[in-house]
Amino acid sequence: MDTQTSEPGLRREAVRRRLQGQRVCDICHDLQRSPRWLNKWWREYQRHPDTDFADHSRAPLTSPQKIPAAVGQAVIAIRHTLEAGRTPETRYGLIGARAIRRQMERLHVQPVPSASTVQRLLAAQGLTHPLGANHDSAYYPWPQAWDINALFATDIITKHLLGGETIQNFHTIDLSSHAVCLTQHADKTSATAQAHLLKTWAALGRPFLHQFDNEGAFSGGPTHVRVLGTVVRLCLYCQIEPVFTPFYEPKRNYQIETFHSLWVAGFWSRHQFTDGDHVRSETPLFVRWYRTQYQPPELEGQTPAQRRRGFQPSPLTKPLSKLIPDGRLPLTAGRIHVMRKVDPQGTITLLNETWPVGKRWMGEYIRATINTAQQQLSFWHKPDAHADWRCIKTRLFRTGETVHDLQPEFRRNSERCRDYWPG
Numbered sequence: 001m002d003t004q005t006s007e008p009g010l011r012r013e014a015v016r017r018r019l020q021g022q023r024v025c026d027i028c029h030d031l032q033r034s035p036r037w038l039n040k041w042w043r044e045y046q047r048h049p050d051t052d053f054a055d056h057s058r059a060p061l062t063s064p065q066k067i068p069a070a071v072g073q074a075v076i077a078i079r080h081t082l083e084a085g086r087t088p089e090t091r092y093g094l095i096g097a098r099a100i101r102r103q104m105e106r107l108h109v110q111p112v113p114s115a116s117t118v119q120r121l122l123a124a125q126g127l128t129h130p131l132g133a134n135h136d137s138a139y140y141p142w143p144q145a146w147d148i149n150a151l152f153a154t155d156i157i158t159k160h161l162l163g164g165e166t167i168q169n170f171h172t173i174d175l176s177s178h179a180v181c182l183t184q185h186a187d188k189t190s191a192t193a194q195a196h197l198l199k200t201w202a203a204l205g206r207p208f209l210h211q212f213d214n215e216g217a218f219s220g221g222p223t224h225v226r227v228l229g230t231v232v233r234l235c236l237y238c239q240i241e242p243v244f245t246p247f248y249e250p251k252r253n254y255q256i257e258t259f260h261s262l263w264v265a266g267f268w269s270r271h272q273f274t275d276g277d278h279v280r281s282e283t284p285l286f287v288r289w290y291r292t293q294y295q296p297p298e299l300e301g302q303t304p305a306q307r308r309r310g311f312q313p314s315p316l317t318k319p320l321s322k323l324i325p326d327g328r329l330p331l332t333a334g335r336i337h338v339m340r341k342v343d344p345q346g347t348i349t350l351l352n353e354t355w356p357v358g359k360r361w362m363g364e365y366i367r368a369t370i371n372t373a374q375q376q377l378s379f380w381h382k383p384d385a386h387a388d389w390r391c392i393k394t395r396l397f398r399t400g401e402t403v404h405d406l407q408p409e410f411r412r413n414s415e416r417c418r419d420y421w422p423g
Contacts, residue, residue: 011041011053018042067113067121071104075113075121078103083127086222097122126344138341138364140252141382141389143209143243144420145175148311151243152207154197155256156188156215159268167276170196171263172204173256175211177307178296179204180259182287184279190230193217197234198321205313208417209337210235211243213253219244225353228331228399236334236372237324238316239410241417243337246365247349252339266290314412323409330404333373337421341365350377357393366392369423372403378423389422 010031017027018038028035044051082095082103097118104112113121122128145151154172161167168188172181181200185192197210212218212231220229235242245252267286273279291305299307340348346359350368357366357379367380367389377397380389 007055008053014038015041015045015053067111067117071109071111071113072121074104074107074109075100075118076125076127079122079127084222128344139382139384140365141339141367141385142252143211146420148176148308149174149205149207149313151175151209151211152200152204153211153253153256154193154200154218155213155253155260156217157260157263158188161273161275161279165275167279168192169263171256171259172196172200173259174204174207174304175255177304177311178255178259178299179304179308180287180290182263182283184276184283186276188215188217190217190220193231194234197231198316198324201238201240201316202318202321203315205315206238206240206412209241209243209421211245211253213245213250214247218242220351222352226351226397226399228336228351230329232336233329233331234324236332236336237329237407237410238320239334239406239412241335241337244339246339246341249341262290262294320409323407331372331399331401332404332406334371334406335417335423336370336372337423338368338370339365340368355379355395361392367421367423369421370397371423372399375399375403380421380423391423 010033014027014031014033018024024035024038027033028038041053044053078100079095082099097115100118101112101115119128143151152172152174154170157169157171159167159169166186168185170183170185170188170193173179181196181203183196183199185196201207216222218229218231220227220232232242250257263286266289267283271282273282292303295301295303338350340350342348342357342361342364344359344362346362347354347356348366348368349355355368355377361381364381367382369378369380370376371378375397377395378391379393379395381392382389
């Protein structure tokens with residue numbers, strides 16, 4: 001046998017010799033192949049006389065595991081719905097493969113694919129976060145409290161009393177002195193958030209920066225594009241720059257989250273409260289203990305009261321409070337900061353609008369700063385703790401309304417904010 005003859009050539013030769021009436025044993029001996037091999041290709045020739053004797057794919061012509069196109073579309077649609085969070089039912093919770101499967105089961109979508117198949121379908125549409133876009137490899141430029149009242153953080157913790165009454169506990173902490181202001185309410189609307197902030201700034205003084213998460217009471221809600229809600233307008237009106245943390249990253253507000261835990265252990269879990277008025281009447285006792293006796297680890301043996309001793313805040317006095325108009329506040333000149341992580345498409349979501357930053361920044365944290373007076377949006381990046389902020393892109397940002405100058409009564413020297421966060 002010629003060793004250079006190709007396998008299809010050998011098959012063709014075997015069939016040719018079989019057609020000529022040669023014995024099977026002689027053919028197999030000459031070609032060094034088995035009778036089973038010869039019979040296989042003889043049957044192949046009989047079924048398909050025009051065969052080229054090439055190898056055929058062993059993959060099945062149909063796959064029982066293949067997901068129907070309609071089911072794949074349902075996976076993508078459910079992911080978009082969960083991620084958008086447009087309704088109270090979808091605003092919070094998980095958005096991954098298992099959550100999508102649960103939604104499909106609830107909606108009786110058949111067949112329900114496995115979690116790995118759902119993940120594969122999401123990846124094919126670019127709806128997953130690849131390595132680098134969803135872990136802590138990227139440096140996060142933490143806002144620095146360079147002095148007392150430089151930076152406040154506010155968050156809400158919801159609790160329920162025996163009998164069903166809901167208490168929305170608004171907590172604010174000064175990240176330098178760890179002083180706090182606590183209020184309790186029946187709801188967490190933007191008007192309630194405004195009432196809490198006014199009380200906080202009257203008690204502790206006005207900060208230069210005030211940090212919030214993306215709760216609707218603070219951000220203005222998930223409905224309107226370029227929404228500048230009540231809290232944002234109030235901050236700007238009082239010459240305070242609001243700062244919003246990234247989506248779904250409560251650790252970026254860890255100081256207030258840590259205080260929540262202390263408050264639960266030292267206050268909420270210590271008593272059985274009867275109603276909201278009972279909670280409000282007892283809260284000053286806890287605040288007094290916290291302010292004068294508790295020593296936060298960061299203060300190295302001092303209490304918040306001791307750290308603030310001698311400090312002269314810039315409070316929101318009653319005369320200043322009276323200058324704040326009722327109803328919808330006008331838009332005031334100032335800056336709004338939003339921290340975001342760039343997604344795999346190279347974009348971020350800002351005030352319910354998608355903005356391109358560039359795929360080279362995928363997985364990196366950037367700061368988006370809106371300058372209302374200049375009608376400008378700038379994107380800033382800081383690669384590590386020792387680097388300076390770098391402006392990577394600037395865009396026009398039309399607010400669609402008149403921007404008013406800061407009232408002289410609220411003016412103070414806040415230029416040092418720009419030393420830490422330029423823009």
